[in-house]
Amino acid sequence: DAKTTQPTSMDCAEGRAANLPCNHSTISGNEYVYWYRQIHSQGPQYIIHGLKNNETNEMASLIITEDRKSSTLILPHATLRDTAVYYCIVRLYNAGNNRKLIWGLGTSLAVNP
Amino acid sequence: GAGVSQSPSNKVTEKGKDVELRCDPISGHTALYWYRQRLGQGLEFLIYFQGNSAPDKSGLPSDRFSAERTGESVSTLTIQRTQQEDSAVYLCASSLGTGARSNQPQHFGDGTRLSIL
Numbered sequence: 001d002a003k004t005t006q007p008t009s010m011d012c013a014e015g016r017a018a019n020l021p022c023n024h025s026t027i028s029g030n031e032y033v034y035w036y037r038q039i040h041s042q043g044p045q046y047i048i049h050g051l052k053n054n055e056t057n058e059m060a061s062l063i064i065t066e067d068r069k070s071s072t073l074i075l076p077h078a079t080l081r082d083t084a085v086y087y088c089i090v091r092l093y094n095a096g097n098n099r100k101l102i103w104g105l106g107t108s109l110a111v112n113p
Numbered sequence: 114g115a116g117v118s119q120s121p122s123n124k125v126t127e128k129g130k131d132v133e134l135r136c137d138p139i140s141g142h143t144a145l146y147w148y149r150q151r152l153g154q155g156l157e158f159l160i161y162f163q164g165n166s167a168p169d170k171s172g173l174p175s176d177r178f179s180a181e182r183t184g185e186s187v188s189t190l191t192i193q194r195t196q197q198e199d200s201a202v203y204l205c206a207s208s209l210g211t212g213a214r215s216n217q218p219q220h221f222g223d224g225t226r227l228s229i230l
Contacts, residue, residue, distance in 0.1 A: 043117070043204050043221030044156070054137060087155065100146060101219065102170070103155035 004088045009108040012082075018075040020107050032091045034066060034101065035073045036086040044087065047073065048051040071097030078111045085109070115139065117222035119205050125228045128197060134190040134225045138207030143185050146206040146219060148173075156204060162188060197229045 005023040012018040019055045024033060034049040046053055048062045050071075061074040075082055087106040118137040128133055138145050143164045148156040158172040162182040173179070178193075182188040192199055206219035 021116060034218065041223075043206075043223045049216065049218060064187035100158040100161055100172070101156070102158070103148075105155050 002012075003102070004090055004104055006086075006088050006107045008105070009110070011110050011112060012078045014111055014113050015077055018078040018082065018088050018111070020073040020075075020088075020109065021070065022073070023070045024088070024090050027068050027090050027095075029068075033062070033071050034089045034091055035060070035062065036087045036089065038087065039081075039084045047086075049091075057064060058070060060112065077107075078093070080111050080113065083109060083111045117205055117207055117220055119203075119222035119225050121225055122223065123226045125230065126195060127230050128195060130195055131191065131193045132195055132227065134192075134203050135226070136188045136190070136205030136207075136222060138186070138188070138205070139220055141185075142207035142209055142220075144196045144208045144219075145182055145188050146208075147180055147188070147190050148202060148204045148206065150202045150224070152197075152201075159190070159203075192227075194227045195227075200227060202226050 032049050033049050035047040036044040037047055038044045048057055048060050050062045050064055052064055052068055062071060064071045085106040085108050087103055089101045089103060091101060117139055117182045117227045120135045124132055147159040149159055150156050159168040160173055160180045172223040180188060189202060202224040204221055204224040206221045208219045209217040
């Protein structure tokens with residue numbers, strides 16, 4: 001299983017870009033990187049995912065290094081509502097096509113006014 | 114609603130009792146997952162359903178835990194003879210299934226907070 005390493009916590013000023021790093025040095029060629037976040041007392045919320053190309057959607061951008069061993073989630077203009085725990089996950093699948101997600105402890109992002 | 118719905122949102126019960134948790138997935142989602150999240154921890158996979166295939170039960174922690182799903186609709190997670198260690202938030206997620214849609218993300222409900230006294 002490819003595992004991920006993230007900083008335990010980060011701070012960001014409101015209105016600035018939040019850059020959340022993730023290390024996944026053992027990722028295999030056909031495993032995707034997913035990002036979710038979890039706001040207190042809510043279920044996780046999908047943000048973005050990618051394989052090797054950079055991706056952007058209405059919530060964030062995902063930058064994946066050329067060797068795919070690390071990635072960065074970018075929230076371009078962080079707001080107070082972006083305060084949450086951010087999870088970087090490499091999707092595991094086996095012969096049964098199980099798409100279960102293996103979760104670490106994530107990065108607790110605090111956006112400050 | 115359009116999202117994954119779980120009930121009850123909170124459940125408090127005495128040790129030794131059985132509990133049943135319900136998940137209504139997003140309509141059209143063939144894949145359904147159950148996870149457990151203990152306080153301050155990441156999510157722990159429990160079980161996965163995909164259409165009419167045999168479920169992947171590899172994450173169930175003991176034979177006190179079981180889950181059912183009829184077709185591509187509602188799922189129930191049952192915990193028998195509850196123990197204090199079962200206290201956690203139980204989260205359900207659904208997604209579009211395999212094949213060309215296999216990269217689709219999982220969409221989560223807000224969970225059932227289970228407290229065993």
